[in-house]
Amino acid sequence: MKIKEIKHHLRKAVNEAPVNILEDIKHQKVEVMKNHDYITRQEPIKKKSLKPIYAFTTISVILVIAISMFYQGDAITSQVFIDINPGIEISLNKNENVINMEAINIEEDVILSIDYYRKNVYQVIPMLLDMLSQNGFINEDKNTMLVSIKSVSDKISKENIEKLSSTIKSFFTVRDSSVLILKQEIKEDDEAIKGSYKDYLTAGKYTFIKNLTKLDSDLIFEDLVYLSLKELIELSKDISLDLTSIIESDEDVYQYYDEKMNSQLSLESAIEIALGLSNGGVVENIELEEDDGRLYYEIEIRKENQEFEIVLDALTGQVLEFEKDIDFEYDHINGSDEILDIKEISVIALDFTKGGVIIEIELNFDDSKSTYEVIVRTETAEHILLINAHTGEIIKAEYDRVDDKIISNNILSIKEIQDKVIELTDGGLVKQIELEEDDGRLYYEIEIKRESQEIELVLDAYTGQVLEYENENELDQAHFDKLEEILDIEKISSIALEFTKGGVIIEIELEHEDNTFIYKITIVSEAREHILMINARSGEIIKAENETTDDKFSDKNLISAKEALNKAYELTNGGTLVDIELNKDDGKFIYEIEIEKDSLEYEIEVDGQSGEIISFDH
Numbered sequence: 001m002k003i004k005e006i007k008h009h010l011r012k013a014v015n016e017a018p019v020n021i022l023e024d025i026k027h028q029k030v031e032v033m034k035n036h037d038y039i040t041r042q043e044p045i046k047k048k049s050l051k052p053i054y055a056f057t058t059i060s061v062i063l064v065i066a067i068s069m070f071y072q073g074d075a076i077t078s079q080v081f082i083d084i085n086p087g088i089e090i091s092l093n094k095n096e097n098v099i100n101m102e103a104i105n106i107e108e109d110v111i112l113s114i115d116y117y118r119k120n121v122y123q124v125i126p127m128l129l130d131m132l133s134q135n136g137f138i139n140e141d142k143n144t145m146l147v148s149i150k151s152v153s154d155k156i157s158k159e160n161i162e163k164l165s166s167t168i169k170s171f172f173t174v175r176d177s178s179v180l181i182l183k184q185e186i187k188e189d190d191e192a193i194k195g196s197y198k199d200y201l202t203a204g205k206y207t208f209i210k211n212l213t214k215l216d217s218d219l220i221f222e223d224l225v226y227l228s229l230k231e232l233i234e235l236s237k238d239i240s241l242d243l244t245s246i247i248e249s250d251e252d253v254y255q256y257y258d259e260k261m262n263s264q265l266s267l268e269s270a271i272e273i274a275l276g277l278s279n280g281g282v283v284e285n286i287e288l289e290e291d292d293g294r295l296y297y298e299i300e301i302r303k304e305n306q307e308f309e310i311v312l313d314a315l316t317g318q319v320l321e322f323e324k325d326i327d328f329e330y331d332h333i334n335g336s337d338e339i340l341d342i343k344e345i346s347v348i349a350l351d352f353t354k355g356g357v358i359i360e361i362e363l364n365f366d367d368s369k370s371t372y373e374v375i376v377r378t379e380t381a382e383h384i385l386l387i388n389a390h391t392g393e394i395i396k397a398e399y400d401r402v403d404d405k406i407i408s409n410n411i412l413s414i415k416e417i418q419d420k421v422i423e424l425t426d427g428g429l430v431k432q433i434e435l436e437e438d439d440g441r442l443y444y445e446i447e448i449k450r451e452s453q454e455i456e457l458v459l460d461a462y463t464g465q466v467l468e469y470e471n472e473n474e475l476d477q478a479h480f481d482k483l484e485e486i487l488d489i490e491k492i493s494s495i496a497l498e499f500t501k502g503g504v505i506i507e508i509e510l511e512h513e514d515n516t517f518i519y520k521i522t523i524v525s526e527a528r529e530h531i532l533m534i535n536a537r538s539g540e541i542i543k544a545e546n547e548t549t550d551d552k553f554s555d556k557n558l559i560s561a562k563e564a565l566n567k568a569y570e571l572t573n574g575g576t577l578v579d580i581e582l583n584k585d586d587g588k589f590i591y592e593i594e595i596e597k598d599s600l601e602y603e604i605e606v607d608g609q610s611g612e613i614i615s616f617d618h
Helices: 004-015 023-028 049-075 106-111 121-134 154-175 192-195 204-217 229-238 253-262 265-278 329-332 342-353 413-423 475-482 489-500 561-572
Strands: 076-085 087-092 096-105 144-151 180-183 282-291 294-303 304-315 319-326 357-365 370-376 383-388 393-400 429-438 441-450 453-460 466-471 502-515 514-525 528-535 541-548 576-584 588-597 601-607 613-617
Touching: 076 154, 087 121, 087 204, 096 121, 096 383, 121 154, 144 154, 144 204, 154 453, 180 204, 180 253, 204 229, 204 475, 204 541, 229 588, 265 282, 265 294, 265 304, 265 319, 304 329, 342 357, 342 370, 342 383, 342 393, 342 413, 370 541, 413 429, 413 441, 489 502, 489 514, 489 528, 489 541, 489 561, 561 576, 561 601, 561 613
Parallel strands: 144 180
Antiparallel strands: 076 087, 076 144, 087 096, 282 294, 282 613, 294 304, 304 319, 357 370, 357 429, 370 383, 383 393, 429 441, 441 453, 453 466, 502 514, 502 576, 514 528, 528 541, 576 588, 588 601, 601 613
């Protein structure tokens, strides 16, 4: 066992030893003598030398007093709890020296690395903060600290917590960093407070969470236990709790967090930094994320055949991750990298197998070369060929004997299927063709990539009839032409709010039904939820329903749906609204917006209170 661990266990044993041995002896009741003993009778006895006894007694008394003083010197008179995620529990004696220190949610070795025993707490605190900083528990994002104290008297608690707060501030000031310190005094018994959460929470954080639930009865203790300190404060801010009634701080807590949020990079600035790193391109996705209290932007950029994934610190703009991949499909789709087409590959494959039926062709891309995997079925075997897509060279050939059940001389050839595909899709890169059988019917499943479109076709293997056609990105132009005729969101919002006599619009969705465009609008007003169906061209209210609901959107200083949409339009440079919905997620109000423009679909999230763009995807 390591010396530090032995010392640690000895100190814990000392803490549990009785501290009032002498006092108990002094106050014991003395019984009056009722009978003489041999001394009071003064019977002559042979005298013995008492010097050895006196000496032994004196030494024993001194030893007992020394041990007692040692134990009393280690008697715990107050406890300090510092919560930063993790939490630290510090036990102090009457001289404010550290007798014991324990960690919650981090390895005990981290604490044992500090030589704290019998050192003054104001000397130990900077050592502790330095250790936590080095291990990444304190940084620009994680700089909120809850300092709690439990002492033998209120006066000592108030004095100690102020001195501790001053020591912590000095540590951060020297390092040119900011810190928000929340202070509270604990008056209940530590073990009684923590109960079953003693291995996860300090008494300080437990008390803070318990007091939050007292401020708002809708809060459930178990739901808050695993939230970070920062998340607890943001939740309190979102539901407008008065934190000053349960904690003290030298700063306005909510104002501090507002300034912290305002100091973070705007979405536009993050995009500018990312595009500088990729040397241009198109931003395909940007999202603001949080991990263990740290905010960061995840950005995806496409530049010709290159794909960039960039992660930026949302406060400093520091590049946390930078990754570039080559999209080998891009060159093939755009014609800058010549490969053999499906017809040519099928001829090579069938020539090698001496006939048969091609049941699958798949084009694969990798860093070194592009290849076709071709499966050919003959009467007795199934051949699997790997063919260089550029040269037609057969790289690998395997075959297995099979009982043929799919051979037919009447099905369309791959060449005929290729011609049919070109006719239907006006060109594009065929990535995969597969011959399938279902209930005795043979059909080809085909995947085509063309620019931003991914097309899936199902053709009858005998007739070439189109059984299925799906284009994930391409939208009918007639659809867009009709969209130009509908009322805009400002007009439709005005019609809806006039009908409900006010309220908060939480969702607007544009639907297309029986060649008619309809707006479905949901409004919350005075504990009732209204659902309106409005003709998107005429503004006529087709249907209106309402029901009782828990109004969680009123009086929350929300921006309007129109304002949120305008924020989204700034990113997409206009477009047509498909859906806008106001939701509440972890105490945060968010507008989720879908916009169509130029055959593309955009998904954007806007903060319902600040108007800040949270995420952007297309």
